Amino acid sequence: MRVALFITCYNDTLFPETGKAVVRVLERLGHTVEFPAGQTCCGQMHWNTGYQTEALPLVGRFVAQFKGAEAVVVPSSSCVAMIRDHYPKMAAEIGDAKLIQAVEELLPRVFEFSEFLTKRLGLEDVGAYYPHRVTYHASCHGLRNLGLGDGPQRLLRAVRGIDLVEIEGLEQCCGFGGTFAVKNADVSSAMLAEKTTAVLNTGAEACTACDNSCLMHIQGALHRQRTGVRTVHLAEILASEEAVPR
């Protein structure tokens, strides 16, 4: 299959390793990856902070970049939630009939990375090897907006060598919430403290998720506290192989 990658502005700039890992997994599974160069941002930060007018033009941009794609894969559940939950409404607000239709046609082909593997390709074992103790953090958008269920955990359980340990309060928000983390820094910190305690209680070496935004937030505190526990995007675990372990 020809898979178009929407890397997201955040991953492109801050977490290129995640993008490389997605490419590695998809190519290993025999798919061709395309990267439309004109892509930038889904508009989530603007939309969620109340800057609707500023977010609107990004819908047209996204559609123009990915219109012809067989499948669009995005290694970020919150960006997929943004696209899925809000693009139809945004297109309607712009009022361009062609755009409304293009969004409607494109949406069923947009997938979060783990969702693409489990739901579109029907896979659990993608041939990964990762000999570490890992705990999985369910990000809110993946959990509630996308309904990923235990898909990510099934992918992880199929990884050879992994010791997957469940975190307490799996469904609790980590307190990131985009601009919430700076606008309500104190509450966000209190929520984060609960999450990092839960991570540390698992005794895991690494915490993984389908969203680098939550992970950056969690990692920030784990590093500040000098815990030695890492965060790693799910794609990077799935990309890891026996020949080239990470």
Add this chain to the structure above:
Amino acid sequence: MSRAAELTVLDPTTSPAFPVAAKTMLRDAQLRKNVRHATEVIQNKRARVVGEMPDWQQLREAGRQIRTHTMANLDFYLEEFERNCTKAGGVVHWARDSAEAKQIVTALVKASGSGGEGATEVIKIKSMTTEEIHLNQALEAAGIHAYETDLAELIIQLGHDQPSHIVVPALHKNRQQIREIFQREMNLPELGEKPEDLADAARRFLREKFLRVKTAVSGANFLIAETGGVCIVESEGNGRMCLTLPETLITVAGIDKVLPRFQDLEVVLQLLPRSATGERMNPYNSIWTGVHEGDGPRSFHVVLMDNARTEVLADEEGRQTLNCIRCGACQNACPVYRQTGGHAYGSVYAGPIGAILTPQLQKMHYAQSLPYASSLCGACYEVCPVKINIPEVLIHLRNKVVEQKSSLDPEALAMKTMALIFRSEKRFRAAQRLGRIAEAPLVRRDGQDGGWIGWLPGILGGWTQVRDLQEMPKETFRDWWEKRGSRGN
């Protein structure tokens, strides 16, 4: 003295912004412990009894439809309610705003006194709506003392405190604290510690009021248009005492409380108790319609209060807020509420429902920090029994806040600049390079694991309070992709 006791009234027009108030609450370890414990207990009970219902999702959908239909035809159902309530012997009053409602109730209470000189006391039950308008203070100013009879409300009143939850207003207090309040305010130095002892003290304290005071003020859970009836559900039976013993009963209800048909109770009376307290059914479900010879109050009034609800109704996206049946499930599920408790919201409506309702009731003139008091995690939407999409409304209200900002606002300027950057690939790549240059002076290189930033300036400083930030990688994904070539290396 606890933080909560320092508060006077929860008034959105004078309360500090949420982040400021939250900071104070976060320092109150006892309050946070109480809130966490109480919300956990209720949430677990809720999950258990909701799990028993195979048709819960259909029920939620039915609830949503009933409420949406009602709001779409609110004028019709309100008039139907007025007609039927009047026919049954009730008197309906319309109050445009809080001032009018207080005026009407005060006048009704004064007129209700037997013996001619006017009542100076009322008993009260179950009314967040009267809390919304600070009715007790208005009555007090008119020389009328109001006794709260709901156990939790009584605790709040005796403790000179404010409600912090719409269903369990005293959830931020533990049993020990309640005992201290009772000991002090009821003058009971020997009071025991057991729940029975506390209940017994409250019962004795209240019974005397029930038997003496001739006028009651109540809230309403639902108004039934088809019959003109009013419905209250509760757990202690104190409400029923207020509804049946006094000679005059004055019910204050927001115009959003109406339900079209009696049969609609079948749906909402399954959704409400399960969502609110994790009970299958409330111990006391009261429905009263007008007046009846020799039974219950001799005069019955309903004050239908708008207080900005028609403005909410007029806003297509905000309207679903009025579907709320005040179960409080969203509060218990909300990770933000669970950290701060209710007082930080500066209004009697706390948690997710407060975050969307309060600013709208203030016509977006006050409480503008509340739509941002959420990480948009969606836990509230997941539990809401009438499927109010709270995150969607939060985002809608954030947009309204932004629209009122000056274009010179630093956040607005930054956001507009970012938006311009995202509209062009070239500008985006330039910004990525610029970001690396700008962050360079802040990066610390003290370990094996690359550079980290431990301090950020201005508003971004919130991030580095408890979090480090890893320096930006040397190469963006797209740079790597271009070097590698699309066919791989």
